[in-house]
Amino acid sequence: MKHILRVAVLGIALASIAATGAFAQDVPRIIAELDRLGDFSGSDFAAIYTIVSQKPGEKDSVSQVRMFRRDDKKQFTLLVILPEVNKGQGYLREDDNVWFYDPTSRKFSFSSIKENIQNSEAKNSDLVRKSILEDYQVVGSKEGMLGKIAVWIIDLKARTNDVSYERVVMHVRKDKTMLLKEEDFSVSGRLMRTTLFPKYVEISGRLMPSQILIIDELNPGERSQMTMTEQSLAGLPDKVFTKAFLEQVNK
Amino acid sequence: MKTLANIALRNLSRQKRRSILLGSAIAFGVMIVTLINGFAGAFSENVSENFSNLMAGHIFLSGSEKEAGGKELSVIRDDSALTAAVKASGAPVKYITRRSAFTGTLIFEGKKIRTNVDGADLEQETFLRERLLLKKGSWDAMTEAGALILSEKIAAKLNVEVGDRILVQMQTVTGQNNVGEFTLAGISYDAGIFGQMMSYANLAYVNELLGLKPGEYQTMGLMLDGLKHTEKSASDIYAGLSESVQLFTRGEKDENGAQTPFQALLKQQKKESWEGVRYRLFTINEVLSQVQQIVAALDTTAAVILVVLFVIIMVGITNTFRMVMFERIGEIGTMRALGVQRGGVRSMFLLEAVFLALGGAVVGILLALVAMSIISLINFGMNSPAFILMKNGHLSFYLPPLKAIGNILVIAALTLVAVASPAGKAAKLTPAEALRTSK
Numbered sequence: 001m002k003h004i005l006r007v008a009v010l011g012i013a014l015a016s017i018a019a020t021g022a023f024a025q026d027v028p029r030i031i032a033e034l035d036r037l038g039d040f041s042g043s044d045f046a047a048i049y050t051i052v053s054q055k056p057g058e059k060d061s062v063s064q065v066r067m068f069r070r071d072d073k074k075q076f077t078l079l080v081i082l083p084e085v086n087k088g089q090g091y092l093r094e095d096d097n098v099w100f101y102d103p104t105s106r107k108f109s110f111s112s113i114k115e116n117i118q119n120s121e122a123k124n125s126d127l128v129r130k131s132i133l134e135d136y137q138v139v140g141s142k143e144g145m146l147g148k149i150a151v152w153i154i155d156l157k158a159r160t161n162d163v164s165y166e167r168v169v170m171h172v173r174k175d176k177t178m179l180l181k182e183e184d185f186s187v188s189g190r191l192m193r194t195t196l197f198p199k200y201v202e203i204s205g206r207l208m209p210s211q212i213l214i215i216d217e218l219n220p221g222e223r224s225q226m227t228m229t230e231q232s233l234a235g236l237p238d239k240v241f242t243k244a245f246l247e248q249v250n251k
Numbered sequence: 252m253k254t255l256a257n258i259a260l261r262n263l264s265r266q267k268r269r270s271i272l273l274g275s276a277i278a279f280g281v282m283i284v285t286l287i288n289g290f291a292g293a294f295s296e297n298v299s300e301n302f303s304n305l306m307a308g309h310i311f312l313s314g315s316e317k318e319a320g321g322k323e324l325s326v327i328r329d330d331s332a333l334t335a336a337v338k339a340s341g342a343p344v345k346y347i348t349r350r351s352a353f354t355g356t357l358i359f360e361g362k363k364i365r366t367n368v369d370g371a372d373l374e375q376e377t378f379l380r381e382r383l384l385l386k387k388g389s390w391d392a393m394t395e396a397g398a399l400i401l402s403e404k405i406a407a408k409l410n411v412e413v414g415d416r417i418l419v420q421m422q423t424v425t426g427q428n429n430v431g432e433f434t435l436a437g438i439s440y441d442a443g444i445f446g447q448m449m450s451y452a453n454l455a456y457v458n459e460l461l462g463l464k465p466g467e468y469q470t471m472g473l474m475l476d477g478l479k480h481t482e483k484s485a486s487d488i489y490a491g492l493s494e495s496v497q498l499f500t501r502g503e504k505d506e507n508g509a510q511t512p513f514q515a516l517l518k519q520q521k522k523e524s525w526e527g528v529r530y531r532l533f534t535i536n537e538v539l540s541q542v543q544q545i546v547a548a549l550d551t552t553a554a555v556i557l558v559v560l561f562v563i564i565m566v567g568i569t570n571t572f573r574m575v576m577f578e579r580i581g582e583i584g585t586m587r588a589l590g591v592q593r594g595g596v597r598s599m600f601l602l603e604a605v606f607l608a609l610g611g612a613v614v615g616i617l618l619a620l621v622a623m624s625i626i627s628l629i630n631f632g633m634n635s636p637a638f639i640l641m642k643n644g645h646l647s648f649y650l651p652p653l654k655a656i657g658n659i660l661v662i663a664a665l666t667l668v669a670v671a672s673p674a675g676k677a678a679k680l681t682p683a684e685a686l687r688t689s690k
Contacts, residue, residue: 056361096321112426161425161462162320186430187423187462218358218420218430 027141027154031132033177034170037206038130040233045069047231048081051122056221068240075241079249088250091115092243099243103250108243122214122224132156132170135163143174146181150174165192178207191217204233255595259602262579273564273571274611277662280560281615282622284553284658289623289648291549294640297647299478301639303535304382305449307348307371308472309481310488310535315499316528324424328467333530336491342484343476348376349468351457355421357401357433357450359409366405368419368450370457370468378474383449388413388437396456399433402449403441411435423462424469431460440632478535485534497529501537561662565669568607572600572673583677584685593678600674601667608666612659616650623648 051063064082069075078091088103091111100111116122140155151171158166167189171181182195199211208231216222239245263270303309314327327333330349337344351370356363371379373393380390383400392398392413399417401409411417412435419431439449455465463469475484485501492498576583583596631637632644641647 158427160320161423161427162322164426164428166427166429184428186428188430188460190430192420192428192430218418219363220361 027138027152028133030152030154030172030177031136031138034172034179035131035133037177037208039071040069041071043204043233044236045071045231045233046236047228049122050082050227050229051224052227053224054222055219068236070236070241073241077240077245079246090246090249092241092246094241101243101246106247106250108246122212122226132168135159136168144171146171149180151180176207179209193217201228201231203231255599256602259599259606262575262599262603263606266575269571270607273568273607274614276564276567277608277611277666278615278618280557280564281612281658281662282619283560284557285616285619285650285655286622286648287549287553287556288654288658289619289650290646291546291553292649292651292654293642293647294549295546296478296649297640297642299535299539300642302539303474303478305639306472306535306538307350307376307379307474308535309475309478310342310473310485311533311538312471312473312488312492312530313469314528314530317524317526318425322425325469326424326463326467327469327471327530328464328528330471332495333471333492336488336495337473339491340484340487342473342488343480344484345474345476346376346378348372348472348474349454349470350472351454351461351463351467351469353421353457353461355419357405357409358418358420359411359415362409364405364408366401366450368399368421368452368457370452370454370461372454373451379451383439383451385437386440388435390437392434392436393451393453395434395436396453397431397433398436398453400437400439400449400451401435402439405450406435406438413437419460421460423460425462427462429460429462431456481534481536485532489532492530492532497525497527499523499529499531501532557658557661561665565665568604568666568669569672572604572670573676576600576673576677579677580680580685580688583680584682584688587680587682587685596680597674597678600670600677604666604670604674605663608663609659612662616655616659620650623650 046066046068049065049067051065053061053063055061062082063080063086066079066081068077068079074093074095076091076093080086080089088101090101092099092101092108098111098115099108100115101108135158136156137159138154139157142153144151144153151173154170154172156168156170158168165184166187167185169183169185170179172179178200179197181197183191184193184195186192194215194217196213196215197209197211198213199209200207201210202208208228210228210231212226212228214224214226312327312333313325316324316326316328318324327349334347337347349372352367354365354367356365373379373390385400386403388400393400401411406412409417415435417433417435419433421429421431423429433452454468458465458467461469473484473488475481489498489501586596587593627645627647629646630644631641631646638644
């Protein structure tokens with residue numbers, strides 16, 4: 001009997017080690033799949049993002065931006081629709097350069113992909129293609145539960161200093177590759193924001209988060225909810241990714 | 252001519268009350284204008300010196316390091332070439348400061364404020380203790396690594412007290428998000444709009460937050476033995492540095508005044524490309540070149556006030572001298588009958604006006620000097636919101652002698668213009684006509 005028990009324990013231990021090893025081997029594949037889902041190379045992408053920001057003691061603010069992406073050329077144009085006072089403002093990215101356009105002064109100024117959108121917790125970088133595999137290396141991975149959903153918990157450390165956050169912890173659904181939760185940490189190791197992805201939509205066979213909830217962990221009570229609508233993979237004219245376009249839409 | 256001058260002086264003393272009233276009007280105008288000129292004269296120097304103290308230097312050196320990926324980092328890793336050039340220049344350096352700084356958001360219990368935090372080596376920068384007066388807390392608490400000093404206004408906005416722990420959200424030199432934790436060690440007296448420039452922490456901790464190594468920093472400040480040495484010393488150091496390190500061309504002022512030399516220097520950095528580290532040298536005068544525009548605006552204001560006041564005073568003088576002409580019409584007739592020519596009569600009136608103007612102007616300047624002396628005795632304290640305009644807590648004045656002489660000449664000229672018409676009329680009178688006219 002003792003022998004059987006020993007064999008059973010050994011068997012379970014070996015199976016766990018094998019499963020863990022298999023999972024560890026799978027992590028790059030999971031991340032590559034996440035990269036693929038967010039990569040629209042080969043086609044253009046457009047959508048409207050509505051961002052509702054909550055701050056304690058303040059009225060909820062609503063921002064709306066129309067996003068145009070061309071991942072092949074690392075281009076995006078982001079046009080502010082709401083609030084009315086900022087209507088016509090825009091961001092234009094070409095390679096690593098980001099310009100901000102102010103229709104009041106009719107001038108472009110240098111900006112950054114790390115800049116927040118309007119007064120929300122969302123950043124420009126949240127709306128564009130990211131390559132997790134290029135930017136981060138896996139430093140840890142384990143299984144866990146997010147509510148009632150089984151997830152892979154993947155701990156990532158920045159490979160370069162070009163990314164906003166030094167460390168990112170991702171909770172990826174086990175049964176199908178869907179990022180459900182992301183925790184972003186500062187260089188000093190402090191949790192700065194938590195992002196939840198409760199709703200997804202399928203666009204041309206790929207899953208994209210249609211609702212994102214960003215929680216500011218440094219300022220309790222501050223959060224932004226981002227909803228994606230009117231998504232499209234139709235081709236966009238080249239002029240959309242030019243400064244002239246931002247100037248023109250304001251005429 | 253001497254006789255005419257004597258008659259003019261006698262005429263002024265004959266109507267003492269009238270002369271004193273007219274002279275007082277001129278003196279008042281001159282006093283106001285002189286006070287504005289005096290304030291503008293000291294304004295530039297006071298602001299520059301106070302900013303030098305705030306920024307800890309008259310001359311600044313900072314480095315821009317180009318990373319392999321093209322990213323620029325603001326850092327000085329090895330300053331041996333810089334210190335050697337400073338030493339070789341023979342500049343009268345009182346002390347050298349080494350600082351790193353960031354702009355970040357301070358967060359405390361739901362309240363937050365964006366501010367600049369300067370990291371200073373407080374063991375080296377002992378002068379900071381003498382200059383920055385603390386309302387609460389103590390400098391001794393700054394020995395703690397994460398200690399922070401805030402100005403009164405910022406502390407009030409955050410609702411923090413000494414000992415409270417404050418979070419700071421900022422970015423490293425490479426642009427990554429970082430969070431630090433400070434403990435409030437002291438609250439300094441408020442410095443008005445410059446309060447946001449007066450948050451100090453330890454250099455080592457600021458470096459850690461910025462992602463810099465110990466011993467590295469961002470800006471070297473050279474405090475000289477007075478503002479007057481700035482430009483020559485900067486040129487000498489720049490010349491010495493150009494032989495040993497890569498340098499940005501020193502900023503030049505835009506012709507239309509749209510940008511300061513410092514802004515021009517930063518713009519140049521965006522346009523050019525380089526490898527390794529390139530240093531920039533700039534002076535407090537370049538950073539504050541817009542102060543010169545304020546001085547010019549003050550001087551223009553003073554000139555406008557001078558003209559407006561004197562247009563009003565000129566109307567009074569013209570009317571008064573018209574009356575004088577009618578009062579003395581018999582006297583003019585007698586003088587003309589005794590052989591005094593038309594030019595003599597005109598000169599007599601004009602001399603009278605010039606004496607009045609000169610007397611009024613000199614008294615006005617003297618009154619202004621007395622007022623300046625009294626005002627400059629008042630101690631507003633180093634904690635005054637307007638301390639940046641003052642010299643050690645006192646309002647100070649400097650009246651450039653040429654400006655004072657210029658004002659006197661302008662007033663004399665305007666007075667002559669005002670009296671030209673009555674003097675001309677007096678000169679045109681024939682002796683018979685003048686003697687016939689009854690007052």
